Amino acid sequence: MENPLDWWNLEAPRYTSYPSAHHFSPAMDGNWHAERLAAMTEATHVSAYIHIPFCKELCWFCGCHTKMTKRYEPIARYVRVLVKELEIIRGFTGGRGKLNGIHFGGGSPSLLERSDLLAILYALASAFTHDPSGEFAMELDPRTTTAENIKLYAELGCNRVSIGIQDFNDEVQRAINRLQPFAMVASVMDTIRRAGIKGINCDLIYGLPHQTRERFLRTLEMTVALAPSRIALFSYAHMPHLKKHQRLIEASWLPSEREKVELYALAGEFLASAGYVAVGIDHFARPSDTLAAAASSGTLRRNFQGYVTDDTEVLVGVGSSAISQFPGGYIQNSANTPDYSARVERGILPSVRGWRHGGDDQARKHIIDELMCFMKADVEKACRAFALPKDYFADEILEIRELERRHGIIACEDGRNVVVTSPHRMAARIAASVFDRYRHAAAGKYSRVA
Numbered sequence: 001m002e003n004p005l006d007w008w009n010l011e012a013p014r015y016t017s018y019p020s021a022h023h024f025s026p027a028m029d030g031n032w033h034a035e036r037l038a039a040m041t042e043a044t045h046v047s048a049y050i051h052i053p054f055c056k057e058l059c060w061f062c063g064c065h066t067k068m069t070k071r072y073e074p075i076a077r078y079v080r081v082l083v084k085e086l087e088i089i090r091g092f093t094g095g096r097g098k099l100n101g102i103h104f105g106g107g108s109p110s111l112l113e114r115s116d117l118l119a120i121l122y123a124l125a126s127a128f129t130h131d132p133s134g135e136f137a138m139e140l141d142p143r144t145t146t147a148e149n150i151k152l153y154a155e156l157g158c159n160r161v162s163i164g165i166q167d168f169n170d171e172v173q174r175a176i177n178r179l180q181p182f183a184m185v186a187s188v189m190d191t192i193r194r195a196g197i198k199g200i201n202c203d204l205i206y207g208l209p210h211q212t213r214e215r216f217l218r219t220l221e222m223t224v225a226l227a228p229s230r231i232a233l234f235s236y237a238h239m240p241h242l243k244k245h246q247r248l249i250e251a252s253w254l255p256s257e258r259e260k261v262e263l264y265a266l267a268g269e270f271l272a273s274a275g276y277v278a279v280g281i282d283h284f285a286r287p288s289d290t291l292a293a294a295a296s297s298g299t300l301r302r303n304f305q306g307y308v309t310d311d312t313e314v315l316v317g318v319g320s321s322a323i324s325q326f327p328g329g330y331i332q333n334s335a336n337t338p339d340y341s342a343r344v345e346r347g348i349l350p351s352v353r354g355w356r357h358g359g360d361d362q363a364r365k366h367i368i369d370e371l372m373c374f375m376k377a378d379v380e381k382a383c384r385a386f387a388l389p390k391d392y393f394a395d396e397i398l399e400i401r402e403l404e405r406r407h408g409i410i411a412c413e414d415g416r417n418v419v420v421t422s423p424h425r426m427a428a429r430i431a432a433s434v435f436d437r438y439r440h441a442a443a444g445k446y447s448r449v450a
Contacts, residue, residue: 007407008257011446012429012439015372016304017330018365019355019438021323022445024332028354036326037092040314046128047101047312049305050120051319052109053337054078056144060248061166061176061208061236065321065335066107079116081341082319086123088349089316093127100134101310108141110149121156135160135310137199142188143180150188150195160199161192162232167208168219175209175253182222189226199289202228206263207236207450209253216263217270224274230291231276231284232306233267235260235426237447257450261424264450268423280307280373281425300373307373320350329356360437363388368432371418375428380416399434426450 013020040046051065054075058068069075102124104112112120124130137160138153153161165185166178173179192200202223206216223231238254240246255263268278276284277292279300285292294300294309301308303315304323315325321335331354334340343350357365363386370377379397383390400412409422410431420428429449433439439446 007403007409007427007430008261008448008450010430010449012433012449013436013446015368015429015432016302016306017323017325017355018361018368019436020446021330021332023438023441024330024353024355026353028329028331028351028356030349030351032329032354032356033324033331033349033351034092036314036324036328036331037089037316038094040093040097042096042098042129044097044314045310045312046097046099046314046316047103047134047305047308047310048099048124048128049315049317049322050082050102050104050109050124051317051322052078052104052106052112053320054106054111055108055141056111057177058245059166059176059178060245061178061205062245063237063239063243064107067337072111072113075111076113076116078319078337078341079112079119081344083119083123085318085344085350086120086127088344088347089318090123090127095126095129097128097314098131099124099128100131101136101308101312102134103137103139103305105139105305108144109138110140110145114152117152117156132157135199137162139164140188142185143178145188147191150191150197154195154197158197160201161197162201162203163188163228164203165219165223166203166205167211167216168222169210169215171210172208172215175249177248186226189228198229200228201230201232202226203232203234204267205234205236206267207238207255207260209249211255211263213259213262213266217266220267220270224271229286229289231271233264233271233282233284235264235282235447235450239447242445257448261450264424264426268425278425281428283307295373298374302369302372324351330354360386360388360392362386363392364435364437367393367418367435371420371428371432371435375420375425377418377431378416379418393435396434400431403430403434 053066054069055066136158139162168182271284279285279291279295290309317324320337320340323332331351333350334352340350363382367377367382379393380390383392400418403410409427411419411421426449
């Protein structure tokens with residue numbers, strides 16, 4: 001039986017990488033980055049993440065690398081640097097690598113003017129061989145997305161958009177500084193559909209100030225009425241010691257950890273009854289959506305873009321703070337936009353820290369990815385796949401059994417299969433952390449599991 005007073009308050013990474021970015025080292029720099037780019041061939045599958053770190057207004061819950069600007073000039077200046085970064089990347093790739101995924105994130109990519117969006121896409125097409133059959137996704141802020149924007153996205157081949165809803169309740173919206181009525185969001189989604197973009201994701205957040213069961217149920221009902229193909233249900237991580245603007249949210253406004261988990265459970269039950277399939281720890285998709293299909297077929301993957309359905313070998317992150325993933329490790333650009341810009345202007349890759357896999361990292365990453373994607377992992381099979389003794393993770397299995405005894409949220413079957421048994425799927429983060437060799441080195445830097 002679960003003990004809610006214990007495991008809900010545990011901290012663990014979200015495991016969009018292994019190890020977490022908290023462990024990246026400055027010993028990794030542009031030299032390794034350049035080697036990885038130059039090693040790509042025409043057959044290498046590439047997905048590109050373009051980071052636009054600007055918003056017109058700062059949402060007080062936000063944990064992203066972004067800044068507020070009322071003027072467009074800082075964005076235009078940043079785009080010029082970003083295009084130059086892609087030119088530097090092209091110098092190493094020679095145009096090799098099949099680009100079959102483009103994702104614009106932020107910040108608010110919907111702030112980009114037509115000429116700047118086209119400049120970025122042209123630079124991408126020069127750095128890699130573009131495969132137009134892949135996914136082209138944009139993150140949209142309904143407050144700054146226009147019908148003209150949407151028409152342009154559709155003309156350029158955009159086939160998936162993500163819309164930040166968070167919550168529809170007026171008091172909650174005021175408390176997080178994000179005012180956007182239901183009618184505004186509904187109008188944007190109607191325009192998206194009329195433009196021919198069929199893939200529509202909606203983002204919700206539970207654990208926000210002034211949320212209650214009744215209010216969040218109403219948000220869920222309104223969201224489902226919009227009929228998105230996917231819904232992401234993210235947990236609000238209140239970490240004002242790391243994100244100063246979160247100090248504008250009073251801790252007393254927040255639901256308790258118990259109430260927060262109840263909101264998660266409420267959402268899971270409601271979305272299941274509405275026909276959505278649970279995917280990973282925090283996503284829900286229509287059965288016909290590719291995300292649900294990938295979860296069912298066992299091909300779902302997790303990286304810095306979250307849950308993905310593609311089989312790309314390389315994720316190239318472009319822009320300040322962006323992280324690239326290559327076989328063998330990760331590399332991150334400078335998160336300080338002026339420093340990022342200065343490095344690019346000097347004609348060098350702006351990467352400043354990263355991680356190179358060694359030892360048993362790949363085996364641990366495989367087990368963690370399985371748990372985060374499918375709520376289960378065959379540990380003995382992983383040992384065979386990575387040429388490790390079958391009892392290599394014996395200590396971890398003992399820890400899993402202790403979690404099973406104390407909480408009942410995780411089980412170990414046949415001494416080899418780790419299974420998340422709790423309906424609270426975020427418990428997968430706890431199971432994954434058991435296999436994380438580095439978790440104790442960054443204690444206090446992770447968000448609570450609930």
